[in-house]
């Protein structure tokens with residue numbers, strides 16, 4: 001599974017990071033980014049939760 005953050009949509013709520021800090025990182029303005037789109041198998045469930053809870057629908061899964 002892959003996950004990406006659309007920087008144009010992200011408003012910096014940090015919900016994704018609260019749900020799965022092992023995958024999402026925050027920049028100095030609180031906007032989320034990912035080091036690598038490849039989601040470790042053990043984090044897939046949490047990353048899905050994060051995508052569903054992003055108020056801006058900024059996280060895409062593939």
Ligand code: SF4
Pocket residue numbers: 005009010011012013014015016017030031032053054055056057058059
């Ligand atoms: S929850 Fe969505 S809007 Fe908030 S920081 Fe994460 S990607 Fe950005």
